[in-house]
Amino acid sequence: MGRIRLLDDNTINKIAAGEVIERPASVVKELLENSLDAGATDVRVRVGGAGKERIEVSDDGHGMDVEDIELAFKQHATSKLSKIEDLDVLGTLGFRGEALSSIASVAEVEVSTKDKKAGIGISLKIKGGNILQKKEVGRETGTTIVVNGLFADIPARLKYLKSDRVEMSHIIQVVTERALAYPKVAFQLHNEDVEVLKYARAPNLIDRMTDVFGRRVTKEMVLFYETDKGVKVEGCLAKPALTKSTTQDLHIFVNNRPVASKEITAAIEEGYAGLLMRNRHPVGAIFIDIVRKWIDVNVHPTKREIKFAEIKPLAKLVRKAVAEALGNVDIIPESRPVHDDAVPVTAAHVGAKKKPKKAAASSAAQTQIIEDEPPVDITEEGMLPRMKVIGQILDTYILAQSGSDLVIIDQHAAHERVMLEKLKRSEDKGAKAAQNLITPVPLAVNKREGQLIEHYRHIIEDMGFKIEPFGKDTFLVRAVPVTAGHLESESGLMDLINELAELGKARSIEEKRDDIRHLIACHSAVRAGERLSMNQMRRLIEEMHGIDSPYTCAHGRPTIIRITEKELEKLFKRVV
Incomplete structure (x- = not known):
C-alpha cells in the first residue's frame, strides 16, 4: 500500500484555516472587514475570555439574503470578485473567500442577517462547516456573527494562545487600525461587559486621531499631503520630540488596508532627515491611495503584506511628503524638567565635591x-x-x-x-x-x-x-x-x-x-x-x-x- 493519501475535507479545511485564523484577533479582523465591505456605519464587537470563548461582531451593513448566507460559509465563495482580472480593480478589503469557511472549521458559528430588501431575516448555526440549524428571524438590516469556542476541538492550537491580556491587546490593535482607516464609521469594543473602546463617527481624520492617540499626542502632530501620477500620500505624524522605541504606533495604510512595509517605514523615517534619535520611531498614521493594479494584495492570506509594482518612486514620494511637512513647522520641543545624571552616585561618592559641568560639544563631533x-x-x-x-x-x-x-x-x-x-x-x-x-x-x-x-x-x-x-x-x-x-x-x-x-x-x-x-x-x-x-x-x-x-x-x-x-x-x- 502506498504512503501518499488524499486528506479528507475536514482536515484540509482545518489546515487551511491555520493560515487565516491564528488567534482571536484574526477572527475579529476578518469579521470587521466583512462589515466594512458591507457598507456598515456602526460596528460593535463583544468578546468573552479575550475572544477565546466568544466573539460577536454586529453591523448595520447591507446584510445578506437567504441564498448568500448559505453560500458565504463555503470555501472560496465571495461576492468581491468573479475572475482573476478583478484583482486589478479590487476595492474591497476581503476577496479570497476563505475567512468565513476557515472560522467555521475551527469554531461553532451563529449568524443572523437581513438584507435591506428582505422582509425577514435569516439565522444559521454552523459547526465544522456543516449547517446545524436554519430559521427565519426578525431583526434590523445588517449582520451579526457569533463565534463560540475558538480552537475548542484543536487543543494543539489552543495551547499556543497567550494570556487574556495579550490576546486582548491584539484585538484592540485590530479595532484601532480599522477605526483609523474609517473615521466616519462608529466602533465599539467590549470585553465581557466592560467597555474597552468607543469611537463615535468622526467628521475627519484628525478627530479620529485624537480619539485614538489622545489630545496631548495629536497636538504634536503634523498634517501632510502629496500627490504624483496616480498616487496620493497623506496623514499625520508626530514631531521628532514625540517618538516610541517600537513601530507599534506607526500605522501604514494602502487603499485603506493596514499593511506592514519595511520600505515605507524606512521612507517615513528618512523623511525625518536625522531628526530621530537612534532606535526611536515615529508615531502617527500614513495613508497611501494608489492605482489598484499597481499593487498585489494577494501575497498572503492575512493580506497584511502587499507588493508594489514600483516601490522606489513611492518611497521617494513618502519621504518628500514627510520631509516637507516637518520642514514647515516648529519642531523645537517644549522644555521639560532636567533629571540628575543617568549614572547614579554611589554611597562612596555622596558628599564628594562636584566639578562644574562643561557644555556638551556639538553632536557632529561624534x-x-x-x-x-x-x-x-x-x-x-x-x-x-x-x-x-x-x-x-x-x-x-x-x-x-x-x-x-x-x-x-x-x-x-x-x-x-x-x-x-x-x-x-x-x-x-x-x-x-x-x-x-x-x-x-x-x-x-x-x-x-x-x-x-x-x-x-x-x-x-x-x-x-x-x-x-x-x-x-x-x-x-x-x-x-x-x-x-x-x-x-x-x-x-x-x-x-x-x-x-x-x-x-x-x-x-x-x-x-x-x-x-x-x-x-x-x-x-x-x-x-x-x-x-x-x-x-x-x-x-x-x-x-x-x-x-x-x-x-x-x-x-x-x-x-x-x-x-x-x-x-x-x-x-x-x-x-
Whole structure:
C-alpha cells in the first residue's frame, strides 16, 4: 500500500484555516472587514475570555439574503470578485473567500442577517462547516456573527494562545487600525461587559486621531499631503520630540488596508532627515491611495503584506511628503524638567565635591575623544583589572588603558548589567528600593498601553514602581526604583510600557518577572550616543568592579573587549 493519501475535507479545511485564523484577533479582523465591505456605519464587537470563548461582531451593513448566507460559509465563495482580472480593480478589503469557511472549521458559528430588501431575516448555526440549524428571524438590516469556542476541538492550537491580556491587546490593535482607516464609521469594543473602546463617527481624520492617540499626542502632530501620477500620500505624524522605541504606533495604510512595509517605514523615517534619535520611531498614521493594479494584495492570506509594482518612486514620494511637512513647522520641543545624571552616585561618592559641568560639544563631533578631565586610575577589584579611563568615542564607548592593553567598554551594555545586578540585590533583600518622585509623572496612554500597565502592574510595583490610575486614559507614576535613571522621564516610562507587549511569549509569572527586570535595567541605563563626563565614566567602571558578571549585558552581549599591545602592533605592521 502506498504512503501518499488524499486528506479528507475536514482536515484540509482545518489546515487551511491555520493560515487565516491564528488567534482571536484574526477572527475579529476578518469579521470587521466583512462589515466594512458591507457598507456598515456602526460596528460593535463583544468578546468573552479575550475572544477565546466568544466573539460577536454586529453591523448595520447591507446584510445578506437567504441564498448568500448559505453560500458565504463555503470555501472560496465571495461576492468581491468573479475572475482573476478583478484583482486589478479590487476595492474591497476581503476577496479570497476563505475567512468565513476557515472560522467555521475551527469554531461553532451563529449568524443572523437581513438584507435591506428582505422582509425577514435569516439565522444559521454552523459547526465544522456543516449547517446545524436554519430559521427565519426578525431583526434590523445588517449582520451579526457569533463565534463560540475558538480552537475548542484543536487543543494543539489552543495551547499556543497567550494570556487574556495579550490576546486582548491584539484585538484592540485590530479595532484601532480599522477605526483609523474609517473615521466616519462608529466602533465599539467590549470585553465581557466592560467597555474597552468607543469611537463615535468622526467628521475627519484628525478627530479620529485624537480619539485614538489622545489630545496631548495629536497636538504634536503634523498634517501632510502629496500627490504624483496616480498616487496620493497623506496623514499625520508626530514631531521628532514625540517618538516610541517600537513601530507599534506607526500605522501604514494602502487603499485603506493596514499593511506592514519595511520600505515605507524606512521612507517615513528618512523623511525625518536625522531628526530621530537612534532606535526611536515615529508615531502617527500614513495613508497611501494608489492605482489598484499597481499593487498585489494577494501575497498572503492575512493580506497584511502587499507588493508594489514600483516601490522606489513611492518611497521617494513618502519621504518628500514627510520631509516637507516637518520642514514647515516648529519642531523645537517644549522644555521639560532636567533629571540628575543617568549614572547614579554611589554611597562612596555622596558628599564628594562636584566639578562644574562643561557644555556638551556639538553632536557632529561624534568621534572626538573627551578630555575635559585628566585620565583617572581605577584600582583592581573583583573580576576586572586595574584601568585608567582615557575618554569616550562616538558617545557610546569608553576607552581605558589596562597595563599595556587598550580596553573598550560599551557604556549602555555595561550600565545595563550594573542596573540588573542592583535590581536583583534589592529583590533578594526583600526591599522594593523605591524612590518617590518630587513631581509625579503623568502618563497619557491609549487603550492597549492601559491594558499592559494593568496586566503587569503588580510585578513592576514589586520592583519599586508606584503607579495609580489618574482619570481617563491616564496613570500617575509616583515612585520608581532607586536605579531608575532614564525611567524617571515620561518618554523612558512609555518605552518600557510599549516593550511589555512582547512579554506574552514568557510562560510563567517568574519568567515575566525576569523579562521585566531585564527591560527595566535596559531602559534605566545610559544610552548609546549619550555624552558622559570623565567622572561618570569612572563611576560606571567602579560599579562594574562590584558585580559578579561584568562581562556581558542582560541580553548576553559583551560589555568589554580588550586589544592587547601585540594586537595593536600587528595592526600597525610593527611586528609580523
